[in-house]
Amino acid sequence: MKSLRIAAHAAGVLLLMGLAGSAAADASVIDNQALADDTDGTNWAAYGRTFDEQHYSPLTQINTDNVGRLGLAWSLDLDDVWNVSTVPIEVDGVLYVAAGFSVIHAIDVRSGKLLWKYDPKVRDKMRMAWGIRGMTYWNGKVYAGAQDGRLFALDAHTGALVWETLTTEPGDNRYITGAPRAFNGKIIIGHGGADFGHVRGYVTAYDAETGRQDWRFWLVPGNPADGFENKAMEMAAKTWKGQWWKYGGGGTAWNAITYDPKYNRIYIGAGNGGPWNAKLRSPGGGDNLFLCSIVAVDADTGEYVWHYQTTPDESWDFTSTMDITLATIAIDGKPRDVILHAPKNGFFYVIDRATGKLISAEKLGKVTWAKYVDKKTGRPVEVPGARYEDGEALIWPGSAGMHNWPPMSYSPATGLTYIPVHEMAGYYNDAGRDPKTWTMSTGDVMGVNGFNEDVPANAGSSSLLAWNPVTQKKAWSTPTPGANNGGTMATAGNLVFQGQADGQLVAHDAKTGAALWHYDMGVGTMASPISYEVDGKQYVTIPAGWAGGQMLLGSLSAQHGWVGRDHPRRILTFVLDGQVKLPPSPPPSRPTPLADADFHVDPVLAKKGEALYGRSCVICHGVAVVAGGYAPDLRASAIPLSSAAFTSVVRDGGLVTRGMPPFAELSDDDLLALQHYIRQRARYQPTTWDKISNAWHFITLMLKMKLKAWFG
Incomplete structure (x- = not known):
């Protein structure tokens, strides 16, 4: 009998091993090959779906002919989080959402049921009301950053913590709100903090399996007396004046980081100066590299390759931390590997990926701080007075930018880029600040007088803009409500999806802009939709909830009547012929x-x-x-x-x-x-x-x- 029990136990173990092996065999392998495959739309395993960061799905089951049949498959209200301004990911029928203070939720796509939840316990440590904008997947693990500066890896099946590491220094002003990226067995992450004082930006690459630091690239130089980390920092220091290192300098890469497998490079989108005011940060001028730049580094070593600076010596918070999208488009009739980039400053850039040289740059809308970008030098030709030389200036766009972090998308099928844009002026005033005596303090970090008045409801407008990067002209645009709306997703079904501030999820014809379908989500959103396939069905998922940067702007933010504690934060998933009814949401209200x-x-x-x-x-x-x-x-x-x-x-x-x-x-x-x-x-x-x-x-x-x- 004992031998039979042993034999039965052994058979059971072998059976379990066989089932596990079968499940493992069926599981998708998310690696360089998967993330470089633009043709397989089964999974959405990274922030921009694949390495090219196009936020584009090649699926066609949902298309212009049948999008009217799109209905709700399920919804899940997240009652214990406040911010869902994020981009989910999906692998093998499991949806992963980072909500609130980096709380990771794993949800079964077929049923909408929560499978597991991991809370990194950030809430008690932080005072800033921001969440995490996304995560990534690699080799059976989910990776996300936490606002307190940690990067962590979770077992994708169980939610168990595999490893975590602090990417910042204890007690500094750095924090994480952006999505990490996976490549070559590494995870890369940047940080924010340039608006809060004494921060010098960098990005860091870690081993995906162990969390061990592999390399770090600094984005602005430190004190020359301490020596330079590399030749790139020595070169950059020559473009700064004064004692900038006392203020940190800024240059934080809090959002856009793109891996290019063809050239084995990382493109880093660098942020604004610290302080904003260039007269105080770098008295005497200078380009202040690598502020507001795209910087290309070797993906294996982190060594500098090239850079392109969109706003030299920036003084307006014109970050280049917006999407760095890779594409191959026809330039002068020949295919060219390019970067498509719409930073805050209001221009749309097409940049050669091999060399970093500017191909073209044109205004997306109302831009008054610069006349144009000179194609020979690659530099903007500024309008006198825009730098508030006389103490104040009003320019378009303002510090919110014409395009902010909500992702744009690019469709290889139409050749168009779909950008959530908004137009709003920026008022800058640095009265009372002398570069000879000014010092950074808690109440004066940016070097400009704060705008303490309410922002009127009609101070800004927004639209969904379809932009042709070849001709550098508008293909079409359609107004959107308020001043801030969600990111976009394009699909091979000739559709563009966008969640709006008024609570509507809208599907547009990608060629004409015509609104073909809309759905009332019960609350506005700035999140971006994704699309994927499970059991032969194409799904569309979007987080909805009123939080994120738009909640700061007084009457401009409040005009839609969403109140975070009254209105839901939820995940909605759609499928053709979906019949589920959405739980009711309170009507908009105003205090x-x-x-x-x-x-x-x-x-x-x-x-x-x-x-x-x-x-x-x-x-x-x-x-x-x-x-x-x-x-x-x-x-x-x-x-x-x-x-x-x-x-x-x-x-x-x-x-x-x-x-x-x-x-x-x-x-x-x-x-x-x-x-x-x-x-x-x-x-x-x-x-x-x-x-x-x-x-x-x-x-x-x-x-x-x-x-x-x-x-x-």
Whole structure:
């Protein structure tokens, strides 16, 4: 009997081993070969689907002829996270979504059921209300960054932690919000932080199996007295003046990183300067490499190959951290390997991948800071006055950019790039700052006067733009609601999908822009859709929920009526002939400021409170105390009316469980000042840009800049 039990046990083990082997044999291998295959649309295993970052699906089951039959297959509400402004990935019928503070959710595509969830426990450490924009898959593991600077790998089947490593330094201002990329058995990640002081940007490549650091490339030079990490940094230092290293310099690569298998290179999209103000950062000028550049490095060693700088000596937050898309297009009748790039500064660039040389650059819309980009030099020809030489300037676009992080997509079938663009002016003012005496401080990190007024609802507009990179001309465009909308996805079914701020998911004809189908998601979004195939069916998935950068902008953000704690954060998945009904969502709403006739505002205290609010509260509660949709609108909250309640929540952490971090450093006087500022703003009435005072001031500024441009 004992021998039979042993034999039976052995047979069972062999059976399990056989089943495991069979399952392993059926599992997709996600490696260089898979991520370089543009023709197989079964999986969406990386941020941009494949190495080329085109956000394009070659699937055709859903197309212009039948998209009207698209219906909901399932939805999943995520009640314990606040931000779903992210791009999911999918492999072998499992959807992976990074929501909130890098909480990874694995969801069965067939049923919509949650399989596992991994929480890296970031929420208690961070105060900034940003989430993670995506993740990647490699060799059976899911990789994501955490806002506190960690990079971690999870077993894709169980959600168990395989390894994690801190990519930043403890206590510094760096953080991660971007998606890592996988290539050659490595995982690469950058970081943000240039807007928060004393940060010098870099990207780091790690071994995908162990998390061991392989190489690191710095994007701006450090103190020359300490020596340079490589010849590239020595070269870059010659383009800086003064003592820039005291401020960090900036150059953070927080989003766009693209691997090119043909040339075995990594293209890095570098960010803005730290501080923004070039007069303070690098007195005396200089291009300040590699700010606002695409930098090509060897994928195996991290050694510099070439760079192209979109905005030399940048002074406006014109990052080049937007999509770096690879394509082969006809230039002068011959196929050419190119990069397609639409950074914040408003131009669309076509760059030679082999050499880094500019092929062409044209304005996507209203651009007033530069006349054009000189094709011979590759440099923008700036408009005098745009650098706020006289202390202030109004230019288009502003620091939000004409194109921000929500991904654009490129369709090889149509040859068009689909860009979520928005047009909004930027006002820059550095009055009172002398390069000889200025020092970076907590209240003055960017070197410009902060914009503390509410942003009117009609201050910006947006559209979905189809752009031909060969002719550098618009193919078509269609208006979109508000000023911020989601990223795009193109498909071989001749469709372009985009989630909108008004809560609609729309499918457009990729050739004409005609809206062929739309679906009410119950809440707006800035996330991007993906498409993949399971059991012979093509699916489309999009996260929906109102959070991300748009929640900062006061009335501009609040105009759609989404309130983060009232409206859902959800994952929606569609399939042809889907019949599932979406759970109801509350209608859009707007807060009503509380009347408080007995509270007498002290203007001096309110002014102090304004500065404190800008440092500690604005990211969640919105500019000028006009909430954009995530955190409660403090004008309508009773808590600031009570000193005891306000102290309990703000300083003592009374609402930590609801996402409100404690600010233990605030004194009683600080809290009182904040109360007075909040009550002052509660009596504010929203305006629009057509008010005479605003219009006259802006027109005057523009006339001054145009006169300078015309007559020098």
